[in-house]
Amino acid sequence: MATLSAPTVLSADDVRALRMRALLLGGDHPHQSVGEVVTWMGAMQAQDLASGMWSLGIRLPGRTEDDITQALENREALRTWPMRGTVHLVPSRDARWMLDLMSARPLAGAAGRREYLGITEDTVERSNAALEGALRGGRRLSRSECLQAVADAGIATPGQVGYHLLWYASQVGITCVTPSRETAGGGKEQTFALLDEWAPDQITLEHDEALATIALRYFRGRGPATVKDFSRWTGLGVRDCRAGIAAAKKSLRIVETESGSMIAAAEALDAGVPPSAGGHVVPPGFDEYMLGYGDREAMLRPEELQAVVPGRNGVFRATLVREGRVVGTWKRTLRTRTCVVEAAPLEPLDAPSRSAFEREFARYGEFLGRDVQVTWGE
Numbered sequence: 001m002a003t004l005s006a007p008t009v010l011s012a013d014d015v016r017a018l019r020m021r022a023l024l025l026g027g028d029h030p031h032q033s034v035g036e037v038v039t040w041m042g043a044m045q046a047q048d049l050a051s052g053m054w055s056l057g058i059r060l061p062g063r064t065e066d067d068i069t070q071a072l073e074n075r076e077a078l079r080t081w082p083m084r085g086t087v088h089l090v091p092s093r094d095a096r097w098m099l100d101l102m103s104a105r106p107l108a109g110a111a112g113r114r115e116y117l118g119i120t121e122d123t124v125e126r127s128n129a130a131l132e133g134a135l136r137g138g139r140r141l142s143r144s145e146c147l148q149a150v151a152d153a154g155i156a157t158p159g160q161v162g163y164h165l166l167w168y169a170s171q172v173g174i175t176c177v178t179p180s181r182e183t184a185g186g187g188k189e190q191t192f193a194l195l196d197e198w199a200p201d202q203i204t205l206e207h208d209e210a211l212a213t214i215a216l217r218y219f220r221g222r223g224p225a226t227v228k229d230f231s232r233w234t235g236l237g238v239r240d241c242r243a244g245i246a247a248a249k250k251s252l253r254i255v256e257t258e259s260g261s262m263i264a265a266a267e268a269l270d271a272g273v274p275p276s277a278g279g280h281v282v283p284p285g286f287d288e289y290m291l292g293y294g295d296r297e298a299m300l301r302p303e304e305l306q307a308v309v310p311g312r313n314g315v316f317r318a319t320l321v322r323e324g325r326v327v328g329t330w331k332r333t334l335r336t337r338t339c340v341v342e343a344a345p346l347e348p349l350d351a352p353s354r355s356a357f358e359r360e361f362a363r364y365g366e367f368l369g370r371d372v373q374v375t376w377g378e
Contacts, residue, residue: 016324042217
Protein backbone atom coordinates (compact mmCIF):
# COMPACT_ATOMS: atom_id res chain seq x y z
CA MET A 1 0.00 0.00 0.00
CA ALA A 2 1.09 3.53 -0.66
CA THR A 3 1.91 5.68 2.31
CA LEU A 4 0.38 9.05 3.07
CA SER A 5 2.76 11.81 2.17
CA ALA A 6 1.33 14.71 4.20
CA PRO A 7 0.97 15.29 7.03
CA THR A 8 4.00 13.15 7.83
CA VAL A 9 2.67 12.14 11.25
CA LEU A 10 -0.91 12.46 12.46
CA SER A 11 -1.32 13.79 15.98
CA ALA A 12 -3.63 12.19 18.53
CA ASP A 13 -6.12 15.01 17.85
CA ASP A 14 -5.96 14.25 14.12
CA VAL A 15 -6.63 10.56 14.77
CA ARG A 16 -9.64 11.37 16.94
CA ALA A 17 -11.05 13.79 14.37
CA LEU A 18 -10.67 11.27 11.55
CA ARG A 19 -12.18 8.49 13.66
CA MET A 20 -15.20 10.52 14.68
CA ARG A 21 -15.93 11.35 11.06
CA ALA A 22 -15.43 7.71 10.05
CA LEU A 23 -17.75 6.59 12.86
CA LEU A 24 -20.41 9.04 11.57
CA LEU A 25 -20.24 10.89 14.89
CA GLY A 26 -18.36 13.95 13.69
CA GLY A 27 -21.06 16.07 12.11
CA ASP A 28 -23.07 15.77 8.91
CA HIS A 29 -22.73 12.71 6.68
CA PRO A 30 -24.58 11.55 3.55
CA HIS A 31 -26.11 8.33 4.93
CA GLN A 32 -29.83 8.74 5.44
CA SER A 33 -31.11 5.24 6.19
CA VAL A 34 -30.47 2.41 8.63
CA GLY A 35 -29.29 0.23 5.76
CA GLU A 36 -26.79 2.84 4.59
CA VAL A 37 -25.37 3.41 8.07
CA VAL A 38 -24.98 -0.29 8.85
CA THR A 39 -23.41 -0.98 5.46
CA TRP A 40 -20.93 1.87 5.95
CA MET A 41 -19.99 0.55 9.38
CA GLY A 42 -19.85 -3.08 8.24
CA ALA A 43 -21.43 -4.26 11.49
CA MET A 44 -22.55 -2.57 14.71
CA GLN A 45 -22.58 -4.19 18.12
CA ALA A 46 -26.15 -4.84 19.28
CA GLN A 47 -25.93 -7.35 22.12
CA ASP A 48 -27.92 -4.82 24.14
CA LEU A 49 -30.91 -3.86 21.98
CA ALA A 50 -31.49 -0.41 23.52
CA SER A 51 -27.83 0.43 22.95
CA GLY A 52 -27.95 -0.79 19.36
CA MET A 53 -31.04 1.29 18.64
CA TRP A 54 -29.44 4.50 19.94
CA SER A 55 -26.23 3.68 18.04
CA LEU A 56 -28.36 4.04 14.93
CA GLY A 57 -30.39 6.95 16.25
CA ILE A 58 -27.36 9.04 17.14
CA ARG A 59 -26.16 8.66 13.54
CA LEU A 60 -29.55 9.45 12.02
CA PRO A 61 -30.65 12.78 13.54
CA GLY A 62 -34.40 13.30 13.58
CA ARG A 63 -35.23 9.60 13.53
CA THR A 64 -37.12 8.04 16.42
CA GLU A 65 -36.87 4.61 18.01
CA ASP A 66 -40.06 3.68 16.16
CA ASP A 67 -38.45 4.75 12.87
CA ILE A 68 -35.47 2.48 13.54
CA THR A 69 -37.75 -0.42 14.45
CA GLN A 70 -39.69 0.03 11.22
CA ALA A 71 -36.45 0.05 9.22
CA LEU A 72 -35.52 -3.27 10.83
CA GLU A 73 -39.01 -4.59 10.05
CA ASN A 74 -38.31 -3.51 6.46
CA ARG A 75 -35.17 -5.68 6.64
CA GLU A 76 -32.66 -2.91 6.02
CA ALA A 77 -30.50 -4.67 8.62
CA LEU A 78 -30.79 -7.64 10.93
CA ARG A 79 -29.19 -8.94 14.11
CA THR A 80 -27.07 -12.07 14.23
CA TRP A 81 -23.74 -13.36 15.56
CA PRO A 82 -21.28 -12.66 12.71
CA MET A 83 -18.09 -12.22 14.75
CA ARG A 84 -16.67 -13.00 18.18
CA GLY A 85 -19.86 -14.86 19.12
CA THR A 86 -21.52 -11.49 19.78
CA VAL A 87 -24.76 -10.01 18.43
CA HIS A 88 -24.28 -7.33 15.78
CA LEU A 89 -26.45 -5.44 13.35
CA VAL A 90 -25.40 -6.31 9.80
CA PRO A 91 -26.75 -5.47 6.34
CA SER A 92 -29.44 -8.10 5.77
CA ARG A 93 -28.11 -9.34 2.43
CA ASP A 94 -24.56 -9.67 3.83
CA ALA A 95 -25.41 -11.88 6.79
CA ARG A 96 -24.45 -15.25 5.30
CA TRP A 97 -21.06 -14.35 3.85
CA MET A 98 -20.16 -12.59 7.10
CA LEU A 99 -21.13 -15.68 9.11
CA ASP A 100 -19.17 -17.91 6.74
CA LEU A 101 -16.10 -15.69 6.97
CA MET A 102 -15.92 -15.06 10.71
CA SER A 103 -17.71 -17.91 12.50
CA ALA A 104 -14.86 -20.42 12.60
CA ARG A 105 -13.34 -19.31 15.90
CA PRO A 106 -16.63 -18.87 17.81
CA LEU A 107 -17.83 -22.28 16.62
CA ALA A 108 -14.51 -23.93 17.52
CA GLY A 109 -14.63 -22.34 20.95
CA ALA A 110 -18.21 -23.52 21.46
CA ALA A 111 -17.21 -27.18 21.50
CA GLY A 112 -15.89 -26.95 25.04
CA ARG A 113 -18.96 -25.01 26.13
CA ARG A 114 -21.26 -27.70 24.70
CA GLU A 115 -19.34 -30.41 26.53
CA TYR A 116 -19.65 -28.45 29.79
CA LEU A 117 -23.40 -28.04 29.26
CA GLY A 118 -23.84 -31.68 28.27
CA ILE A 119 -24.92 -30.87 24.72
CA THR A 120 -24.10 -33.57 22.14
CA GLU A 121 -23.92 -33.22 18.37
CA ASP A 122 -27.16 -35.20 18.17
CA THR A 123 -28.80 -32.65 20.48
CA VAL A 124 -27.66 -29.78 18.25
CA GLU A 125 -28.91 -31.49 15.08
CA ARG A 126 -32.33 -32.25 16.59
CA SER A 127 -32.62 -28.73 17.96
CA ASN A 128 -31.77 -27.19 14.60
CA ALA A 129 -34.30 -29.44 12.86
CA ALA A 130 -36.98 -28.48 15.41
CA LEU A 131 -36.32 -24.77 14.90
CA GLU A 132 -36.36 -25.10 11.10
CA GLY A 133 -39.65 -26.95 11.26
CA ALA A 134 -41.25 -24.46 13.66
CA LEU A 135 -40.14 -21.39 11.69
CA ARG A 136 -40.63 -22.69 8.14
CA GLY A 137 -43.15 -20.78 6.05
CA GLY A 138 -42.19 -17.27 7.12
CA ARG A 139 -43.10 -17.67 10.78
CA ARG A 140 -41.51 -15.53 13.50
CA LEU A 141 -41.34 -16.94 17.00
CA SER A 142 -40.27 -15.39 20.27
CA ARG A 143 -37.35 -16.76 22.24
CA SER A 144 -39.73 -18.60 24.59
CA GLU A 145 -41.68 -20.04 21.65
CA CYS A 146 -38.45 -21.25 20.03
CA LEU A 147 -37.43 -22.93 23.27
CA GLN A 148 -40.86 -24.56 23.47
CA ALA A 149 -40.40 -25.94 19.94
CA VAL A 150 -37.07 -27.39 21.03
CA ALA A 151 -38.65 -28.85 24.18
CA ASP A 152 -41.46 -30.37 22.08
CA ALA A 153 -38.74 -32.24 20.18
CA GLY A 154 -37.76 -33.91 23.43
CA ILE A 155 -34.76 -31.71 24.23
CA ALA A 156 -34.41 -30.34 27.75
CA THR A 157 -33.16 -26.73 27.93
CA PRO A 158 -32.16 -26.02 31.53
CA GLY A 159 -29.94 -23.07 32.46
CA GLN A 160 -27.79 -21.91 29.57
CA VAL A 161 -28.57 -24.90 27.34
CA GLY A 162 -31.46 -23.15 25.59
CA TYR A 163 -29.49 -19.97 24.97
CA HIS A 164 -26.61 -21.98 23.51
CA LEU A 165 -28.88 -23.88 21.13
CA LEU A 166 -30.53 -20.69 19.88
CA TRP A 167 -27.12 -19.03 19.51
CA TYR A 168 -25.75 -21.99 17.59
CA ALA A 169 -28.66 -22.00 15.12
CA SER A 170 -27.97 -18.35 14.27
CA GLN A 171 -24.19 -18.77 14.29
CA VAL A 172 -24.40 -21.41 11.55
CA GLY A 173 -26.88 -19.32 9.54
CA ILE A 174 -30.12 -21.23 10.12
CA THR A 175 -31.89 -18.43 11.98
CA CYS A 176 -31.49 -14.71 12.58
CA VAL A 177 -32.82 -12.28 15.17
CA THR A 178 -35.82 -10.24 14.02
CA PRO A 179 -37.35 -7.16 15.69
CA SER A 180 -38.64 -7.69 19.20
CA ARG A 181 -42.35 -7.76 19.91
CA GLU A 182 -44.34 -6.72 22.93
CA THR A 183 -45.32 -9.31 25.50
CA ALA A 184 -48.54 -9.52 27.50
CA GLY A 185 -46.69 -8.05 30.47
CA GLY A 186 -45.76 -4.89 28.56
CA GLY A 187 -42.14 -5.82 27.94
CA LYS A 188 -40.48 -6.87 24.72
CA GLU A 189 -39.15 -10.25 23.67
CA GLN A 190 -36.60 -11.15 21.02
CA THR A 191 -37.95 -12.98 17.98
CA PHE A 192 -36.33 -15.29 15.43
CA ALA A 193 -36.92 -16.25 11.80
CA LEU A 194 -35.15 -18.43 9.27
CA LEU A 195 -32.35 -16.42 7.69
CA ASP A 196 -33.06 -17.75 4.19
CA GLU A 197 -36.69 -16.64 4.47
CA TRP A 198 -36.19 -13.32 6.28
CA ALA A 199 -33.39 -12.21 3.92
CA PRO A 200 -33.52 -14.59 0.95
CA ASP A 201 -31.49 -12.52 -1.52
CA GLN A 202 -28.09 -13.12 0.09
CA ILE A 203 -24.93 -11.75 -1.53
CA THR A 204 -22.31 -14.40 -2.29
CA LEU A 205 -18.61 -13.53 -1.96
CA GLU A 206 -15.55 -15.69 -2.45
CA HIS A 207 -13.20 -15.86 0.55
CA ASP A 208 -10.69 -13.29 -0.71
CA GLU A 209 -13.44 -10.90 -1.79
CA ALA A 210 -15.11 -11.25 1.61
CA LEU A 211 -11.82 -10.45 3.36
CA ALA A 212 -11.34 -7.37 1.20
CA THR A 213 -14.90 -6.20 1.82
CA ILE A 214 -14.76 -6.52 5.59
CA ALA A 215 -11.33 -4.84 5.66
CA LEU A 216 -12.58 -1.88 3.64
CA ARG A 217 -15.70 -1.48 5.76
CA TYR A 218 -13.78 -1.72 9.02
CA PHE A 219 -11.16 0.90 8.18
CA ARG A 220 -13.63 3.10 6.32
CA GLY A 221 -15.92 3.15 9.35
CA ARG A 222 -13.28 3.33 12.12
CA GLY A 223 -9.92 4.38 10.70
CA PRO A 224 -7.22 5.24 11.40
CA ALA A 225 -6.82 1.93 13.23
CA THR A 226 -4.29 -0.87 13.46
CA VAL A 227 -4.17 -4.39 12.09
CA LYS A 228 -4.46 -5.56 15.69
CA ASP A 229 -7.66 -3.52 16.13
CA PHE A 230 -9.06 -5.08 12.95
CA SER A 231 -8.14 -8.59 14.10
CA ARG A 232 -9.76 -8.09 17.48
CA TRP A 233 -12.95 -6.67 15.93
CA THR A 234 -13.42 -9.45 13.38
CA GLY A 235 -12.00 -12.31 15.44
CA LEU A 236 -9.92 -13.24 12.39
CA GLY A 237 -6.26 -14.16 12.62
CA VAL A 238 -3.67 -11.55 11.71
CA ARG A 239 -2.73 -13.43 8.54
CA ASP A 240 -6.29 -13.24 7.21
CA CYS A 241 -6.52 -9.60 8.27
CA ARG A 242 -3.37 -8.73 6.35
CA ALA A 243 -4.69 -10.61 3.34
CA GLY A 244 -7.91 -8.60 3.46
CA ILE A 245 -6.01 -5.33 3.74
CA ALA A 246 -3.81 -6.29 0.78
CA ALA A 247 -6.88 -7.21 -1.29
CA ALA A 248 -8.43 -3.80 -0.52
CA LYS A 249 -5.17 -1.91 -1.05
CA LYS A 250 -6.57 0.42 -3.74
CA SER A 251 -8.97 1.88 -1.17
CA LEU A 252 -6.71 1.89 1.92
CA ARG A 253 -3.49 3.59 2.94
CA ILE A 254 -0.92 3.27 5.69
CA VAL A 255 -0.54 6.45 7.70
CA GLU A 256 1.96 7.32 10.41
CA THR A 257 0.62 8.60 13.72
CA GLU A 258 2.13 9.56 17.05
CA SER A 259 1.15 6.05 18.22
CA GLY A 260 2.68 4.24 15.24
CA SER A 261 1.51 3.04 11.85
CA MET A 262 -2.23 2.79 11.23
CA ILE A 263 -4.52 2.21 8.28
CA ALA A 264 -7.32 4.42 7.01
CA ALA A 265 -9.53 4.77 3.97
CA ALA A 266 -7.74 6.60 1.16
CA GLU A 267 -10.87 8.66 0.50
CA ALA A 268 -10.91 9.91 4.11
CA LEU A 269 -7.26 10.91 4.01
CA ASP A 270 -7.70 12.65 0.66
CA ALA A 271 -10.54 14.68 2.21
CA GLY A 272 -8.13 15.92 4.88
CA VAL A 273 -8.29 16.01 8.65
CA PRO A 274 -11.55 17.54 9.93
CA PRO A 275 -11.11 20.83 11.84
CA SER A 276 -12.57 19.22 14.97
CA ALA A 277 -13.62 15.85 16.35
CA GLY A 278 -17.29 16.70 16.29
CA GLY A 279 -18.11 18.56 19.47
CA HIS A 280 -20.29 16.82 22.08
CA VAL A 281 -21.95 13.41 21.61
CA VAL A 282 -23.49 10.85 23.98
CA PRO A 283 -23.02 7.37 22.50
CA PRO A 284 -24.41 4.32 24.30
CA GLY A 285 -22.14 1.93 26.15
CA PHE A 286 -21.87 -0.72 23.45
CA ASP A 287 -21.28 1.66 20.58
CA GLU A 288 -18.57 1.07 17.98
CA TYR A 289 -16.92 4.23 19.33
CA MET A 290 -15.59 1.96 22.09
CA LEU A 291 -16.14 -1.58 20.83
CA GLY A 292 -14.56 -0.93 17.44
CA TYR A 293 -11.01 -0.91 18.81
CA GLY A 294 -8.74 -3.07 20.91
CA ASP A 295 -6.60 -0.11 21.96
CA ARG A 296 -8.79 2.69 23.35
CA GLU A 297 -6.09 5.09 24.55
CA ALA A 298 -6.98 7.60 21.84
CA MET A 299 -10.40 7.98 23.46
CA LEU A 300 -9.61 7.77 27.17
CA ARG A 301 -6.66 7.54 29.50
CA PRO A 302 -5.87 4.09 30.95
CA GLU A 303 -6.71 5.26 34.46
CA GLU A 304 -10.21 6.23 33.26
CA LEU A 305 -11.04 2.78 31.90
CA GLN A 306 -12.30 1.58 35.28
CA ALA A 307 -15.00 4.26 35.23
CA VAL A 308 -16.19 3.17 31.78
CA VAL A 309 -15.85 -0.60 32.28
CA PRO A 310 -16.14 -1.17 36.04
CA GLY A 311 -14.21 -4.29 37.00
CA ARG A 312 -13.25 -4.66 33.33
CA ASN A 313 -16.10 -7.16 33.01
CA GLY A 314 -16.96 -6.32 29.41
CA VAL A 315 -20.00 -4.21 30.31
CA PHE A 316 -19.40 -0.69 28.99
CA ARG A 317 -21.14 2.36 30.39
CA ALA A 318 -22.55 4.99 28.06
CA THR A 319 -20.13 7.88 27.63
CA LEU A 320 -19.97 11.65 27.40
CA VAL A 321 -17.65 12.41 24.48
CA ARG A 322 -16.19 15.85 23.76
CA GLU A 323 -13.97 16.34 20.73
CA GLY A 324 -13.46 12.59 20.43
CA ARG A 325 -12.42 12.01 24.06
CA VAL A 326 -14.41 10.48 26.91
CA VAL A 327 -15.04 13.09 29.61
CA GLY A 328 -17.74 11.28 31.57
CA THR A 329 -20.30 8.49 31.70
CA TRP A 330 -24.09 8.38 31.88
CA LYS A 331 -26.90 5.99 32.64
CA ARG A 332 -30.64 6.18 32.14
CA THR A 333 -33.70 5.26 34.18
CA LEU A 334 -36.97 4.93 32.26
CA ARG A 335 -40.09 6.06 34.06
CA THR A 336 -43.70 6.13 32.88
CA ARG A 337 -43.36 9.20 30.66
CA THR A 338 -39.83 10.40 31.26
CA CYS A 339 -36.22 9.31 31.07
CA VAL A 340 -33.90 10.34 33.89
CA VAL A 341 -30.24 10.61 32.84
CA GLU A 342 -27.55 10.60 35.49
CA ALA A 343 -24.35 12.13 34.07
CA ALA A 344 -21.04 11.58 35.85
CA PRO A 345 -18.12 13.73 34.61
CA LEU A 346 -14.60 12.32 34.76
CA GLU A 347 -13.18 15.83 34.76
CA PRO A 348 -14.58 19.30 35.50
CA LEU A 349 -17.08 20.40 32.85
CA ASP A 350 -17.87 24.08 32.44
CA ALA A 351 -21.39 25.39 31.93
CA PRO A 352 -21.17 25.53 28.10
CA SER A 353 -20.09 21.86 27.96
CA ARG A 354 -22.88 20.78 30.28
CA SER A 355 -25.38 22.72 28.18
CA ALA A 356 -24.06 21.08 25.00
CA PHE A 357 -24.45 17.62 26.51
CA GLU A 358 -27.95 18.48 27.73
CA ARG A 359 -28.90 19.41 24.17
CA GLU A 360 -27.69 15.98 23.05
CA PHE A 361 -29.76 14.34 25.76
CA ALA A 362 -32.77 16.33 24.56
CA ARG A 363 -32.18 14.69 21.18
CA TYR A 364 -32.13 11.36 22.94
CA GLY A 365 -35.46 12.18 24.54
CA GLU A 366 -36.95 12.99 21.13
CA PHE A 367 -35.61 9.65 19.89
CA LEU A 368 -37.34 7.81 22.75
CA GLY A 369 -40.47 9.95 22.65
CA ARG A 370 -39.99 10.97 26.29
CA ASP A 371 -39.03 14.05 28.23
CA VAL A 372 -35.48 13.78 29.57
CA GLN A 373 -34.34 15.02 32.95
CA VAL A 374 -30.56 15.32 33.37
CA THR A 375 -28.87 15.23 36.76
CA TRP A 376 -25.16 15.87 37.20
CA GLY A 377 -22.95 14.00 39.63
CA GLU A 378 -19.62 15.36 40.82
